[in-house]
Amino acid sequence: MNRPALALEPRQTQTLTPRLQQAVRLLQLSTFDFALELQELVSSNPFLELEDGEFADEDAAAPDTATTAADTPPAADGAQAEDYAETAYEERLGDGGEAPGRYSEANADAIDFACAPVTLRQHVHSQLNMLDLPPREHFLAWIIAEALDDDGYLRVELDALRAMAGLEPRVDAREMLAALTRVQSLDPAGLAARDVPECLTLQLRRRPPSPQRELALRIVRDELKLLQQRDLQRIAQRVGSTPAEVEAVCAYIRRLEPRPGACFGHHVAAAIRPDVIVRKIRGQWTALLNSSAVPRVSLNRTYAELFQRHREPHHGDLAGHLREARWAVQNMEQRFSTILRVAQALVDRQQHFFEHGTLAMQPLGLKDIADELGLHESTVSRATCNKFMVTPLGVFELKYFFSRALNTEQGSQCSTTAIREAIRKMILSEDARSPHSDADIARILMQQGLRVARRTVTKYRQMMAIPNVDMRRYHG
Numbered sequence: 001m002n003r004p005a006l007a008l009e010p011r012q013t014q015t016l017t018p019r020l021q022q023a024v025r026l027l028q029l030s031t032f033d034f035a036l037e038l039q040e041l042v043s044s045n046p047f048l049e050l051e052d053g054e055f056a057d058e059d060a061a062a063p064d065t066a067t068t069a070a071d072t073p074p075a076a077d078g079a080q081a082e083d084y085a086e087t088a089y090e091e092r093l094g095d096g097g098e099a100p101g102r103y104s105e106a107n108a109d110a111i112d113f114a115c116a117p118v119t120l121r122q123h124v125h126s127q128l129n130m131l132d133l134p135p136r137e138h139f140l141a142w143i144i145a146e147a148l149d150d151d152g153y154l155r156v157e158l159d160a161l162r163a164m165a166g167l168e169p170r171v172d173a174r175e176m177l178a179a180l181t182r183v184q185s186l187d188p189a190g191l192a193a194r195d196v197p198e199c200l201t202l203q204l205r206r207r208p209p210s211p212q213r214e215l216a217l218r219i220v221r222d223e224l225k226l227l228q229q230r231d232l233q234r235i236a237q238r239v240g241s242t243p244a245e246v247e248a249v250c251a252y253i254r255r256l257e258p259r260p261g262a263c264f265g266h267h268v269a270a271a272i273r274p275d276v277i278v279r280k281i282r283g284q285w286t287a288l289l290n291s292s293a294v295p296r297v298s299l300n301r302t303y304a305e306l307f308q309r310h311r312e313p314h315h316g317d318l319a320g321h322l323r324e325a326r327w328a329v330q331n332m333e334q335r336f337s338t339i340l341r342v343a344q345a346l347v348d349r350q351q352h353f354f355e356h357g358t359l360a361m362q363p364l365g366l367k368d369i370a371d372e373l374g375l376h377e378s379t380v381s382r383a384t385c386n387k388f389m390v391t392p393l394g395v396f397e398l399k400y401f402f403s404r405a406l407n408t409e410q411g412s413q414c415s416t417t418a419i420r421e422a423i424r425k426m427i428l429s430e431d432a433r434s435p436h437s438d439a440d441i442a443r444i445l446m447q448q449g450l451r452v453a454r455r456t457v458t459k460y461r462q463m464m465a466i467p468n469v470d471m472r473r474y475h476g
Contacts, residue, residue, distance in 0.1 A: 018327075019327045019330075019331070022327060022328065022331050023331040023334055023335070024382065026331050026332065026335045027334075027335050027338060027339075027379070027382045027383055028382035028385060028386075029386075030385075030386035030387070031272075031273050031275055031293050031386075031387070031388075032273075033386075034335075038050075038297050038332075041297065041328055042297060045321050045324060045325050045328070046300070046303060046318075046321060047299060047300050047303050047304055047307075047321055047322050047325035048297050048298070048299065048300065048325050048328060048329075049297070049298060049299075049300045050296070050297060051296045051297070051298050118264060119264055120148060120150065120152060120261040120264040121145060121146065121148065123187075123264060124145040124148070124183065124186055124191070125142070125145055127186045127187065128141050128142065128145065128183075128186070131182075133182075136167065137175075137178075137179060137182070139165070139167070140165060140171065140175060140176060140179035141179045141182050141183050143161050143164065143165060143179075144161065144179055144180055144183045144192060145183060145192075147161060148191070148192060148261065149261070150261055150262070151259040151260070151261045151262055152188065152190065152191050152192070152193070152199075152259065152260040152261025152262075153192070153193055153194065153195075153199070153261075154180070154192045154193065154194050155194075158173070158176045158177065158180060159173070159176075161176065162175075162176045180192060184202055188257070188260040188261070188263070189202060189203040189206050189257075189260065190202045190203045190256070190257060190258075190260040191260055191261070193260075196224070196258055197220050197221060197224055199258060199260065200220045200253065200256050200258070201217060201220055201221065203256045203257065203260075204216050204217050204220065204253075204256070205217075212248070212249055212252055215239065215241065215245070215246075215249045216249050216252055216253050218239055219235060219239065219246075219249060219250070219253065220253060222238075222239075223235050223238060223239065226238075227250060227253065228471065229470050229471060229473065230250075230471075230473060230474050231473075232246050232247055232250060232474075235250075272388050272395060273290065273292065273293045273388075274290050274293065274388045274389055274390035274395060275289070275290055275293055275339055275343075275387045275388055275389070275398075276288065276289060276290060276339065276340065276343040276387070276388070276389040276390070276398075277289075277290050277389070277390050278343075278347055278354065278389055278390070278391040278392075280354075280392075285347050285348075285351060285354045286344070286347070287340060287343040287344040287346075287347050287389070288340075289336055289339070289340055290390075296332075297328065297329065297332060298329060299325055299326060299329050300325075304322060304325075307319075307322060338375070338379065338383050339383050339387060341373055342369060342373065342375075342380055342383040342384060342398065343387075343389060343398060345369050345372055345373055346364075346369065346384075346389075346398060346401045349362060349364055349368070349369070349401075350362055350364070350401050353393075353401070354391065354392070354393070357393065357421075358393075358417060358418060358421035359418050359421050359422060359425075360418065361401070361403060361415045361417040361418045361421070362415055363403055363404060363405030363406070363413050363414070363415040363416075364401060364402050364403060364415070365402060365404075366380045366381055366402060383398070384397070384398035384399045384402070385398075385399065400417075403415040403416045403417040403418075404416045406419060406450065406451075406452070407451070408449045408450055408451070409449040409450075409451065410449055414450060416460075419445070419450060419452060419460065420460045420463065420464060422445065422448075422450075423441055423445075423457060423460055423461060423464075424464055424466070426441055426444065427441075427461070427466055427472070430472075432472065432473070432474035433473070433474050434473075435469050435472040435473050436469065437469045438454050438455075438457040438458045438461065438468075438469070439454045439457075441457045441461075442454045442456075442457045445457075
């Protein structure tokens with residue numbers, strides 16, 4: 001009869017040491033999170049200190065770059081801005097005023113107020129506070145202002161807001177509609193609209209009366225769908241005007257603001273400090289670490305030597321701090337080294353991209369870089385996630401340079417990134433009166449030797465936020 005029994009069996013398992021766990025964590029952090037991690041390490045470990053110098057060549061430094069890959073402003077504009085600022089500074093001192101950049105307790109509040117972005121709700125409430133309204137009417141208008149979204153629309157039903165008011169006597173629908181009308185009379189025009197036609201209508205009603213305005217009101221009210229499709233011929237037939245008149249009115253409508261609240265501050269867009277800078281040096285594209293990305297942390301050797309000289313048995317905590325400090329310094333250097341190695345490998349594989357643009361992007365996988373550098377694929381993935389590279393063509397996340405391979409009719413391979421760029425350029429150069437459908441694009445690509453299904457074209461077009469063929473067609 002079999003009975004349960006206990007037995008010891010030797011087995012090997014792989015576990016990560018605390019040092020390796022820290023190395024993995026530091027590698028996958030973005031530049032911003034890595035800087036926060038450094039600050040926390042320095043503040044909690046007496047053996048770590050921030051270096052005054054920078055860890056890469058100063059020529060590699062790059063300014064903060066916005067999240068979009070926009071072109072850098074011309075140097076002349078920057079010089080003009082500096083000249084203007086210097087002139088204003090000198091004029092301010094010449095008038096006996098205080099230097100505008102000098103901080104004092106007297107002007108601290110003014111500086112904080114001037115720097116704070118004004119939100120849409122603050123702007124609306126400031127206008128309501130200037131109106132001489134009875135408390136009940138002011139409260140109802142306040143409720144509507146609080147319910148506005150960031151675009152300035154009222155997405156909540158008036159009946160729901162009326163039920164939330166909790167006033168006695170109870171608020172009726174007519175009172176709520178009057179409060180809405182009051183808020184809609186405030187700036188910006190189109191505020192508190194419940195849909196796009198109402199938003200455009202509110203803006204048009206503030207324009208001076210004219211035949212063009214009346215025709216625009218009619219088109220917005222009855223023919224907005226045809227306007228979105230740019231079907232000017234059908235609009236002209238339905239409103240009884242000529243196509244030329246309708247085209248002028250549609251251009252008049254397009255100058256309106258469909259998102260009246262978008263110009264007010266909601267949040268501060270985070271800037272990107274590229275981890276890597278790509279430059280052409282002696283005819284070769286080279287990856288350099290960005291010295292301004294993060295501060296560098298080093299071991300305070302004075303404290304470490306003093307501790308080693310006077311170490312006592314009861315100094316176990318300090319010994320642990322010293323060990324962790326050495327790990328941290330080594331792991332940080334390993335992070336920089338890994339990111340730079342991976343970036344240089346990407347640059348070497350994508351030389352044609354830097355020479356000729358996105359259409360020349362080569363298919364590339366994580367395994368290709370991992371095999372070349374002798375790393376694990378997960379390490380390459382961590383080294384490229386949330387890491388950015390600034391190039392003469394713009395700012396790109398390192399992951400951007402990886403793409404699947406697609407076989408061509410000639411037996412070669414093409415990257416999906418290059419195919420998306422080909423689709424984008426094809427749409428940009430098309431005739432607006434006869435744009436390409438997704439099937440047309442797939443057929444043209446087929447003629448160029450690229451076998452791409454129509455649904456794949458649709459997916460890539462949607463990924464690039466390009467409207468469909470009906471929305472792109474011009475009917476004038």
